[in-house]
Amino acid sequence: MRGFRQVDVFSAEPLLGNPVAVVHDADGLDDAQMARFARWTNLSETTFLLTPTDPAADYRLRIWTPGRELPFAGHPTLGSAHAWLEAGGAPRSADVVVQECGAGLVPVRRGERLAFAGPPLVRSGPVDAGDLGRVARALRVDEQAIVDAAWVDNGPGWLGVLLADAAAVLACRPDLGAFDGLKVGVVGRYPDGGEAAVEVRAFCPGLGVPEDPVTGSLNAGLAQWLAGSRLPTSYVASQGTAIGRRGRVHVSVADGAVWVGGDTLTTIAGTVAL
Structure with a gap:
């Protein structure tokens, strides 16, 4: 035992x-x-x-x-x-x-x-047109709705997608059979002044997990990509809302290190x- x-x-x-x-x-x-x-x-x-x-x-x-x-x-x-x-x-x-x-x-x-x-990220940088098209189809969103996308892989294989806002993230109804091995994290901002700065969702059906409730590695990669530019250097991310959870991820960037x-x-x- x-x-x-x-x-x-x-x-x-x-x-x-x-x-x-x-x-x-x-x-x-x-x-x-x-x-x-x-x-x-x-x-x-x-x-x-x-x-x-x-x-x-x-x-x-x-x-x-x-x-x-x-x-x-x-x-x-x-x-x-x-x-x-x-x-x-x-x-x-x-x-x-x-x-x-x-x-x-x-x-x-x-x-x-x-x-x-x-x-450290093992893969970063822009997403090519082919992968971006696959992501849009899997998320069932128009490519024009994707504000930005980047590889944010620190081991599991994450590809990050920025949508217009948190409401757009929560509205996603993905086609789980269309991810074709991609592990996709989606993020969008809430209006200023709320408890959480962003809503995050993580889709990784290839790992046997259709939607991960709350994901530390993804939030670390997203912060390495977006904190200090499109996001503050210290914020709270909400995750799991769409599947009945209430995850809260506390993110801060100090001296070049991302703490989750x-x-x-x-x-x-x-x-x-x-």
Whole structure:
């Protein structure tokens, strides 16, 4: 038996964020066992905490969707750090937990809420006409409705799309069979003065997740693209509204680093037989 937690991420209210399943003390599990358990949980991500191989790390994390392993993902990073700390993990630094994962070392800052430093983009820049057409068809929007688009991939494969406003984002009724492997994040601004600056949606049916409830990696990539130009350098993103969640992602840019934070709550704790 191994320790197990299910953590709700990006919401201060239970059951309104994005849950991640976390298996403690996962050394000795092989790829097939991890993949099978991730398919069984059927959550957007399931993670496994292991002994680090890098002496600078506090723990090592492997992250699986129901379809495949990811080098990095945001809400699993925050939820797993929360689970590790709650289970008695003692970081080398009192203020920062260092996670080792497929994308390298990811610092997770402790404070009012946990926040991770967005890793460097592995793909950035403009989207070619062919991919832009595929995105428009998959989102069922006219290409002229896309204000801007760019690759914002920090591991999972994100392509970012800016629409005119938050209402346009919430109005999307995508054709999930038309994404053809693309992982698309859509963002639009709310009027100034509200709780959230933007509404975000994430579509990744190729990973076995038609619409991800709240997505840390996507929000990090969008901030690297838009913060300081079309968005402020500090803001709150709303995500999950269209599917009955109330995710809140706290984004800030300081000294060239993008920090993505959110509240974390344990909803299930126990053991699992693998």
